[in-house]
Amino acid sequence: MDTPNKKDTQRGNKTVSAKSSAAADLRELFIDELKDIIYAERALVKALPKMANNASDPNLKAAIGEHVAVTEGQVDRLVQVFELLGESDRGKKCDAMEGLIMEGENILEETKPGPVRDAAIISASQKIEHYEIASYGTLVAFASLLGEDEVSELLKITLDEEKYADVKLTEAAYGSINLEALEEGEE
Template sequence: MTVKTIEELFIHELSDIYSAEKQLTKALPRLARAADNPALADGFQLHLEETQDQIERIDKIVELLDIRLKRIKCAAMEGLVEEGKDVIDSIEAGSLRDAALIGGAQKVEHYEIAAYGTLAALAKQLGYKDALKLLLETLAEEKATDEKLTMLAEQGGNQKAARQSKAA
């Protein structure tokens, strides 16, 4: 797709993150089942609910701006989801897998933070005030999820994995 205007760029980026969020709704239940730590599993489940709300916000933006999303597949999220599958397939259940799942989830969050930050900047430039408010709400959720993942890792998840590795 050739993008020639800032409006087209906004639609392209919104279409891309919409695809990413849809892919994530399919991956999060698998991640929750693969997590050994109940707090991590609960976090994945909570993020699934947030992701569904974020998709609804994108639908609202589409309606507010009277635009049509492009049918594209977010290659970046596809790769991140595939990495998550590889972690589940290649690391035995336990604290080491949980540490890898946290790292993978943070990669996803950082991608989403970058995407929503870009969209917010474009919306501001275009004067899309209502869309901007919705995008900033999602951006704040993504940052909060990243913080929660960091706390899970720092509250013993990674240390437990390190101890488990030394014992092996």
């Protein structure tokens, strides 16, 4: 019988039935998540230059600018992944990345150019990088589980690039920006 057990009902848990289009197996889930990340990367190619243009610190500007080029390469790598898997590279709207990008745009409206805005740009960018690190970490594991070793290798390259970008942002933050942001607040 389908009735949820008493404990689940008490806790307000609900059993969710899948949509007919839902992933039936791990490979389908893997493809679905790849479609999510290619959408996210394409959205970032458009959104990151605005972040770079609005940064004041030259190191931060350069780090984000450099990551735009890297992100373009990541889109190409994903297209290659879809080719290897014999699937279309059409993306699927990634709500999480849309939200993270929107947050980044909001902080630009709420801050004036300078160290505080730079600190906010670093914060928004690191949230984006951490989302990507989590996504690619999962994708590398799924590819390995599915025996797609070539795909796994390609995704691992991107995972390392995202980790590197995160380190660069941290360096920019601890280099001078956060300290200057603090001083600006005390003026």
